[in-house]
Amino acid sequence: MANIVIVGTQWGDEGKGKIVDLLAEYADIVVRFQGGNNAGHTMVVNGEKFISHLVPSGILQKKLCVIGNGVVVDPQVLLEEIDYLESRGVSVGPDNLMVCEKAHVIMPYHKKIDVCMENKKGDCKIGTTGRGIGPCYDDKVSRRGIRFVELVDPDLLKEKLSVILEEKNFILEKYLSCEAISSENILNEFNSYAKRLAPFIKNVSVIINNAIRDGKQVLFEGAQGTHLDVDHGTYPYVTSSNTVSGNACCGSGVGPKVITGIIGIVKAYTTRVGEGPFPTELFDETGEYIQKKGAEFGATTGRKRRCGWLDTVLLTNAARLNSLTGLAITKLDVLGGLETLKICTGYEYKGKIITEVPAGIKALAACKPVYEEMPGWKEDISDIRSFKDLPDTTRNYLKMIEKLVDIPIDIISVGPGRNETIVLKNPF
Numbered sequence: 001m002a003n004i005v006i007v008g009t010q011w012g013d014e015g016k017g018k019i020v021d022l023l024a025e026y027a028d029i030v031v032r033f034q035g036g037n038n039a040g041h042t043m044v045v046n047g048e049k050f051i052s053h054l055v056p057s058g059i060l061q062k063k064l065c066v067i068g069n070g071v072v073v074d075p076q077v078l079l080e081e082i083d084y085l086e087s088r089g090v091s092v093g094p095d096n097l098m099v100c101e102k103a104h105v106i107m108p109y110h111k112k113i114d115v116c117m118e119n120k121k122g123d124c125k126i127g128t129t130g131r132g133i134g135p136c137y138d139d140k141v142s143r144r145g146i147r148f149v150e151l152v153d154p155d156l157l158k159e160k161l162s163v164i165l166e167e168k169n170f171i172l173e174k175y176l177s178c179e180a181i182s183s184e185n186i187l188n189e190f191n192s193y194a195k196r197l198a199p200f201i202k203n204v205s206v207i208i209n210n211a212i213r214d215g216k217q218v219l220f221e222g223a224q225g226t227h228l229d230v231d232h233g234t235y236p237y238v239t240s241s242n243t244v245s246g247n248a249c250c251g252s253g254v255g256p257k258v259i260t261g262i263i264g265i266v267k268a269y270t271t272r273v274g275e276g277p278f279p280t281e282l283f284d285e286t287g288e289y290i291q292k293k294g295a296e297f298g299a300t301t302g303r304k305r306r307c308g309w310l311d312t313v314l315l316t317n318a319a320r321l322n323s324l325t326g327l328a329i330t331k332l333d334v335l336g337g338l339e340t341l342k343i344c345t346g347y348e349y350k351g352k353i354i355t356e357v358p359a360g361i362k363a364l365a366a367c368k369p370v371y372e373e374m375p376g377w378k379e380d381i382s383d384i385r386s387f388k389d390l391p392d393t394t395r396n397y398l399k400m401i402e403k404l405v406d407i408p409i410d411i412i413s414v415g416p417g418r419n420e421t422i423v424l425k426n427p428f
């Protein structure tokens with residue numbers, strides 16, 4: 001029996017959706033444990049592309065999918081996603097999708113405050129997606145949130161809204177110079193959501209733990225990446241939840257002893273969406289080549305991703321924070337055609353070489369990458385399904401990553417399709 005956690009090791013967009021979709025074949029349950037619809041997973045199956053934002057990637061493998069208590073959920077987006085998947089021939093219902101009754105609900109005032117607050121910051125904006133994720137987590141930790149268990153209780157929802165909106169409308173009108181929100185409009189809209197979603201809402205902690213007790217295998221799916229973690233990331237240019245592996249337990253209602261493996265997803269280079277320091281970012285034709293060949297646009301926002309060389313200072317940091325047991329390298333094929341590759345092995349900061357990520361944003365922004373150069377490869381590797389068949393230079397690149405991070409590579413993705421993968425070790 002194996003219970004595996006999948007986490008991103010960079011700033012998100014590492015290709016977690018594909019790896020979860022791939023490994024879901026061996027799991028009985030796939031659990032999303034944090035974040036909201038600011039995340040986006042892209043999966044390609046038999047040439048068809050599917051994008052999910054809340055529903056776990058395992059839905060394509062017809063597995064039981066669970067949205068845990070650590071996720072903040074926009075009911076409208078969830079229902080739209082269910083309808084989208086159904087329209088694509090993917091069956092989604094209460095028998096294969098469950099939402100934790102303790103998960104918090106993103107309300108209209110969360111989204112409005114998110115957008116207005118970001119606009120107010122001007123040049124100091126942090127690059128939020130404007131989907132209300134941060135404000136919803138704000139209300140969660142300040143004990144003003146609305147959970148799904150309250151959403152399906154019309155009287156309690158009305159009572160809570162009357163108190164919450166007094167504060168939110170004051171902030172919107174007096175501080176942000178925005179229009180107030182009507183309680184009646186929210187109640188009408190969200191009562192209709194509650195009726196449709198009620199069959200999906202369960203005590204998922206009990207369901208997951210009972211399944212593990214019965215010998216079922218669980219795949220825990222994270223969103224974003226380690227360096228967007230609210231505690232351990234490049235604060236304040238982070239998301240509003242804990243993205244590291246430890247939150248798989250907190251965000252789904254299981255204890256740590258049930259976890260048997262933690263796979264870190266690593267893009268063969270590095271990308272970042274939005275603001276924040278990025279030591280290995282490329283501003284030349286190589287960066288443009290990677291961006292275009294890798295089709296680096298956000299699955300959720302459509303924003304162009306910033307691109308740079310692989311940073312093993314970040315990767316080693318992620319290995320420590322997550323207790324990684326294995327790596328999955330994605331988009332390795334994108335580097336094909338480059339004559340020379342570089343891997344960042346350290347930072348030059350104030351005349352010294354450091355191998356840890358500074359906590360301060362100014363310090364990280366002042367770091368200059370120290371590179372190890374390696375020859376690239378010209379071959380198209382997308383059809384290769386065995387490690388030994390990869391070009392020597394490709395294998396050397398992968399071996400260097402393993403050496404620098406001291407974590408074995410279990411999976412290598414050489415294309416977007418589920419089948420375009422080399423599995424060296426199945427964590428299940």
